[in-house]
Amino acid sequence: MDKKSLSERDICSKFISPAIGNAGWDLHKQVREEVSFTKGRIIVRGKMHSRGESRRADYILYHQQNLPIAVIEAKDNKHSLGSGMQQALGYAEALDVPFVFSSNGDGFLFHDRSGTGAQVETELSLEQFPGPDELWQRYCQWKSLDGAARQKIEAPYYDDGSGRMPRYYQMNAINRTVEAVARGQDRVLLVMATGTGKTYTAFQIIWRLWKSKQKKRILFLADRNILVDQTKNNDFKPFGQAMTKIAKRQIEKSYEIYLSLYQAVTGSEEEKNVYKQFSPDFFDLVVIDECHRGSAAEDSAWREILEYFSSATHVGLTATPKETKDVSSITYFGEPVYSYTLKQGIEDGFLAPYKVVRIDFDKDLQGWRPPKGMLDKNGELIEDRIYDLKDMDRHLVIEARTQMVAQKVTEFLKATDPFQKTIIFCDDINHAERMRQALVNLNPERIAENRKYVMRITGDDQEGKAELDNFINPEARYPVIATTSKLMTTGVDAQTCKLIVLDQHIKSMTEFKQIIGRGTRINEDYGKFWFTIMDFKKATELFADPAFDGEPVVIYSPEGDDSPVPPDSPLADEEGIVDGGDWLPEGDETDGGEEGKKRIKYVIDNVPIHVIAERVQYYGPDGKLITESLRDYTRSCVKKQFASLDDFLRRWTDAEQKKAIIDELAAQGVMWEALDEEVQAKRGQPLDPFDLICHIAFDQPPLTRKERAEQVKKRNYFAKYSGAARQVLEALLDKYADTGIEHIEDIKILQLDPFSQIGAPIELVRAFGGKPGYQQAIQELESELYAS
Structure with missing residues (x-):
């Protein structure tokens, strides 16, 4: 052999x-x-x-x-x-x-x-x-695992018989956690980007620790009722009768897996008694979902539960470990045993990439100063100073600005898909309501079809909150657009959300990551592969910060060091003060100002707004945003592969199948159809990938497929063939002009019209003296097509 x-x-x-x-x-x-x-x-x-x-x-x-x-x-x-x-x-x-x-x-x-x-x-x-x-x-x-620890980590995953296995990074997270617990580590932190299956990962960790009898009674804490119910009915379902949800009443202690809302066991003295009905050593494992929130703060009521059950092993899960001057996930849990970032998730194709549409208004960037003695819409004397982006919707409401944002969102939806789920993040409830009204008036035909086309979903509005499940449900068409402020920043598993609009001042990196996380889920069944971020308040500048997808750095000081965050930190506002941007309980969204004073918000209805800049940026291969056209991207892709036009021509000529080169470039993101569409808009006829490359990457004048086919006919290349062979080659040339090179390279084309009318595939191949003769004829035809 x-x-x-x-x-x-x-x-x-x-x-x-x-x-x-x-x-x-x-x-x-x-x-x-x-x-x-x-x-x-x-x-x-x-x-x-x-x-x-x-x-x-x-x-x-x-x-x-x-x-x-x-x-x-x-x-x-x-x-x-x-x-x-x-x-x-x-x-x-x-x-x-x-x-x-x-x-x-x-x-x-x-x-x-x-x-x-x-x-x-x-x-x-x-x-x-x-x-x-x-x-x-x-x-x-x-892994430093002794004999006892080895046995502990051998418990298998839960298997439902469907063959579903954890994804590789979930497996890494589960194994690292189970190994850490087996070695006796009692505080464990897992950092996994939103949309990567934290709850399923938590379930498998708990399952293996429970089945190996290392952990007999387990408490899973989440911070939204909807999350506890989703967990109980979906990922945790296999626990069956061993599982219960803690309510604010007498506790039944015969279960092994307990699910609870943080808020259900904290608050008033009576509510705190709920968890005090358990002895401090009742649980031997506490799993804290979204542990970047209150559990990371030293003095929070949520931390109180963890202190009470301090003898248990604590496993924290978060997409965004919170590291500010006052709050630290890492100080409490230790360094993460495993991290899987948004960048890795996008690179692996498990998370949706994004493109950013950045829109800047004149008054935001150039500022606006009121004429002396000007009164606002409500008769308030407007303080004489320059107002710019940081004041918009906080201290100054320009109604035309709200209208312009709503108009830009409406234009985008009409040009792409008017029914794509959209979340608009506003500065407060009042802003969210103004935005809702503007969108309703700009979309009367949609509102006539269904009044819930646009809904305000905020903590104070019961009807809006009641629509949250419908917004999340991919099968429910309405509501399409949700205006919100704090309520939808986290825990909202909106798999089909394709547009996120930022008209909110965001200074907290934690909050920014959580908001971006609303769009990162992929749902192939509903055509959701990527999402768009429309940014009106420069929030996407946070993408450029190393902290956006880098390792979290501990800046919390338990010794009470009061050194402020450096003023140039993206988390600091203009006074150098950190804006925690932390989650507010439902219904607790305020306009609050300094020391509880109601801040004055001037409302102006007679100042025009103009767009002064608009640009589109794409998520680049290195995770950075790039402002690049389809042509620029194609040119850089091709030039990475081929140093020169000669280099490309040599590879193209030598390739047994041109399809291999076409597929190779497609795998790197060259979108042939979109490119052809763009070039055709100017030329009117389809181009071959060969001509698209020569034209876009190497500035050569292109020929259409039809022009290439005509040239071959003029050269009388078919003269040496006769009968069925000649008919086949002439038909192949016509097929090339219609559908392109890939199709004529596939021998199965002989099963289709007009070839099937000339003869059976085996007879047609025989007309060339067999398969090698047929393949050689195809290669000669290609040489003629691409003859310089």
Whole structure:
């Protein structure tokens, strides 16, 4: 057998799999092949999106089905033994795996990330592949797990029989937490971006700790009733009869899993007695959802519960660990055992990317000063000073500004999809109500169809709050637009929200992350792959701050150090004071001012507003926002692949199938249809990807597909063929002019009209002397099409 002629899959089945099996691994239970562990980043340009390639490991080896401990990257035998190593190390890092192998079928290159071996990289023969016990021993050594701890971490995940496995980062989070608890760590913090399945992750952690009998009685705390109910009815359902929800009454102590609202067990003395009905050592595990809120503050009522049950292990989950001068998640819980950020989620294709539409108004940026003695709409004398962006909707309401924001939102919805779920974040309840009125008046035909097209959903409005479930429900069409201030910043799982409008002053990074998190969920069934942020108050400048997606830094000082946050911090306002931006309980949204005084808000109805700048920015490959057109993006993509026009022409000519190059660029985000549409708008006829590249990346004058086909006909290229072969080639040329190069490269085209009228596919291929002759004729046809 000539090994060099074997494909990569043949190398796997004939050499690598047998070597793994011979070493004692159970190929059905402990080994998974061709595991796609990410989905492929969603790339957005204009109104189009595409997905990049997912990351796929050739083999992942598990200890007892739920602990990945080794990755193997396979290559065909034309490659060297270690040529897959760098790729495999990238996978191992993501999968939190210590043992990494690369193979070409001759043996293995073994890389030990754990530091438990004599050297980092070793060459092994096929017979020397290590067995499961050896790697498990070394894994435990790497993780500092003694005999007792090893048994504790072996409890399996919950399996509902559907084959659903936690995603790779959820598995990392679950395993890291279970291992930390097994080693005796009693405060554990997990940081996972909004939309990445924190509750499901929490469920699997609790399930494994409960099943292994390490933790017998467990309290899960959330801060919204809707979240507790969603958790009980969805992710936590498998706990069944062992689970109960704590209410404000006598407690039944025969359950094992308790779900509670923070507010249900704090507040008045009577309410505090609810948790005091339990002895302080009743729970041995407390899981705190959204622990960046009150539980992170030293003096909060919520922290009181944690202090009361201080002998239990506390696991905190948050998308945004809160780190301010007064509040710290990390000081309480310690450094996160695992973090999975928004940037990683978007890169992996599990979270939706965003584009930003930034709109600036003249009075916001240039400022406005009232004429001397000017009275506002309510007869108040307007204080004589310059008002700018920081005053808008706080100290000064310009009615034309509210109208202009509503108009811009309406224009956007009409141009894209008038029924895409939209949240507009306003500065306070009054602002949210004004915005609702403006939108109602701008959309009379939609309101006539259903008065709930626009709803104000704020803490003080019972009817609005009652519509929150309908807004979240993908199947409920109304309400479409929700105007809000604080109520919808967190805990609102709006999977189909495609537009987030920021007309709110946001200085708290925690609050900004939470608001952005309202749009990051993907729902493929409803066509939600990405979302748009319309920003009227420069809030998206926070994206540029390293803290937006970086590691949280502790700036809380328990010793009472009063040093203020530096004035240039994005969390500080103009006086250098931190705006905590923390969650307000439902119904507690105020206009409050300094020391409880009602601040004066001037209302002006006779000052015009003009847009002075409007730009669109996209989420770039490095996680930064880029202002870039479809053409610019395509040009930079192509030039990364091909250094020059000659380089491109050489690759194109040499490619057996042009489709391979077209697909390769599509995977990097070149959107052929959108690009063709844009260029066609000027030229009127479809272009081939070849011409799109030459024209956009290398400034060559393009030919349409029709023009290319005509040139081939003029050169009388078909003269050397006759009969059915000639008819086939002429029909292929017409097909190319209609549908493009990819279709004529696919032999299945011979099953379609007009080819099926000429003869059966097998006869048509025979007219060229067999398949090799047919394929050669196609390549010659392509050479003629692209002859310079």
